[in-house]
Amino acid sequence: MLFFKAKLLDIDLGNNGVIANERDLIGTEYYPQERVLIESSKGSFIGVLYTTKRMVKEGELGISRGSIEGIEEGEEVRLRHAPRPQSLRYIKKKMEGQILRPHEIHTIVDEIVQKKLSNIELTSFIVSTYIHGMEMGEIVEMAKRMGETGDKLEWDKHPVVDVHSIGGVPGNKYALITVPIVASAGIVIPKTSSRAITSAAGTADVMEVLTRVNLNAQEIKRVVKTTNGCLVWGGGVNLAPADDIIINVERPLSIDPQPQLLSSVIAKKIAAGINYTVIDIPVGPGTKIKNDREGYALARKFIELGERVGIAVECAITYGGQPIGRAVGPALEAKEALMALEDPNSAPKSLIEKSLSLAGILLELGGVAQVGSGMEMAKKILYSGKALEKFKEIVIEQGGGITNSEDVELGKYFEVIPSPKDGYVVSISNKAITNIAKEAGAPMDKKAGVLLYVKRGSKVNKGDILYRIYSSSEERLRSAVKLARRTYPVRVEGMVIRRVSKF
Numbered sequence: 001m002l003f004f005k006a007k008l009l010d011i012d013l014g015n016n017g018v019i020a021n022e023r024d025l026i027g028t029e030y031y032p033q034e035r036v037l038i039e040s041s042k043g044s045f046i047g048v049l050y051t052t053k054r055m056v057k058e059g060e061l062g063i064s065r066g067s068i069e070g071i072e073e074g075e076e077v078r079l080r081h082a083p084r085p086q087s088l089r090y091i092k093k094k095m096e097g098q099i100l101r102p103h104e105i106h107t108i109v110d111e112i113v114q115k116k117l118s119n120i121e122l123t124s125f126i127v128s129t130y131i132h133g134m135e136m137g138e139i140v141e142m143a144k145r146m147g148e149t150g151d152k153l154e155w156d157k158h159p160v161v162d163v164h165s166i167g168g169v170p171g172n173k174y175a176l177i178t179v180p181i182v183a184s185a186g187i188v189i190p191k192t193s194s195r196a197i198t199s200a201a202g203t204a205d206v207m208e209v210l211t212r213v214n215l216n217a218q219e220i221k222r223v224v225k226t227t228n229g230c231l232v233w234g235g236g237v238n239l240a241p242a243d244d245i246i247i248n249v250e251r252p253l254s255i256d257p258q259p260q261l262l263s264s265v266i267a268k269k270i271a272a273g274i275n276y277t278v279i280d281i282p283v284g285p286g287t288k289i290k291n292d293r294e295g296y297a298l299a300r301k302f303i304e305l306g307e308r309v310g311i312a313v314e315c316a317i318t319y320g321g322q323p324i325g326r327a328v329g330p331a332l333e334a335k336e337a338l339m340a341l342e343d344p345n346s347a348p349k350s351l352i353e354k355s356l357s358l359a360g361i362l363l364e365l366g367g368v369a370q371v372g373s374g375m376e377m378a379k380k381i382l383y384s385g386k387a388l389e390k391f392k393e394i395v396i397e398q399g400g401g402i403t404n405s406e407d408v409e410l411g412k413y414f415e416v417i418p419s420p421k422d423g424y425v426v427s428i429s430n431k432a433i434t435n436i437a438k439e440a441g442a443p444m445d446k447k448a449g450v451l452l453y454v455k456r457g458s459k460v461n462k463g464d465i466l467y468r469i470y471s472s473s474e475e476r477l478r479s480a481v482k483l484a485r486r487t488y489p490v491r492v493e494g495m496v497i498r499r500v501s502k503f
């Protein structure tokens, strides 16, 4: 065991990294990159040991502020060897394509939550499930265990409904419209979202432009009690805590392996105490699901998984052939959603249609609309302005913030991309639009993104604006524009895509 004084660092080293001066480790049995147990009178955690020549002095151990609650600078901390995580054996089994037993999956989930796995180990597990997949039995165990570790919400009023998209299509801000419609009808809808996984903006990122999203279980209960709904980040609460840790590995790889997708969504529903959920499955090129056949197959898996964990699931296979609405990126999407609530008549039809259809299904499942009339009821609620009022209530209850679309700020640097010729827009590439928005800084730069001026089928003249790219950084804007010029996300019929010559 080694003794140190705590040096609190304002950096997140990921996986609870700690930093010792390399001279302190000479002649000891402690080596860089190894797993260590850090103990203090205030608590302990398992981390990974890193070394430095200068960043911390001899006798000090650098730990991220917040890794032990209440610990103060200079307090004594002890360093010990940490045992190898048990899940390593099971991760290797999955790497070889074997099927895991329930207790093996439970161990993996538990050790993920206890932060006992290094990034390398966790990535190996996620990538193995990407390559080899998982059987339904394994997914059920994964979802159940993820949903049971952490807080659980319970409700007095039933049914408790929910809607969740598998994501993958840019501009998917439907939840900001669907949730307040359903809540206005008196149905309880405690919506939890993740941040972006493969896209330029997850619903939690979009909502965070307007208000707080990292509410704890008690705060969620209060918001839902007052308004019937909420739009919060699942990772902020201690609901299914393994989910956000897994997503942090998926995001840099821009992958969402299907077993993780299924368990990620359903685990959050288990933890949030949901009775009925509608799953939106956008289908289209460049999304997670390429065609209807794959869409049906995933829908059937969601329904079976729901049945096995006691949640009634209905799926909606939706059009994902181009971005939803015109705005892509957190602030742009928040603004567009607010504008749609304020004046649905001027909003993009795709966004309104999608939000109303999903709300309609929920109104029927929630028992307030007859089968077949849910969408009409959703439409009335939206056009009466009630959904806007409800949304404002939710924003205020979650901590206040922006409730008017005009107050949403966009990136101060922008550039327009004009049409190179006369013609019709024949396609808009989901992937290319997402990549350009990300290159401009989204989702971390909330004000970055892409605003489309055209959609498929639009007629354009040479020089008309096709889209505008926003960023808070001039440099990122420049590289997004470069990418846009290389990838042609908006194709106008008849145009030359690329000239190839020997120069």
Ligand SMILES: O=P(O)(O)OC[C@H]1O[C@H](OP(=O)(O)O)[C@H](O)[C@@H]1O
Binding pocket: 163, 164, 165, 166, 167, 168, 169, 172, 175, 192, 193, 194, 195, 196, 197, 198, 199, 200, 201, 202, 203, 204, 256
């Ligand atoms: O498109 P990507 O980033 O892969 O998917 C992640 C997004 O999809 C889901 O959407 P919602 O919460 O149902 O609106 C998640 O919660 C998240 O916001």
Ligand SMILES: Nc1ccnc(=O)[nH]1
Binding pocket: 165, 166, 167, 193, 194, 197, 256, 260, 261, 262, 264, 265
């Ligand atoms: N993997 C996931 C996809 C979409 N939403 C989620 O919460 N998780």
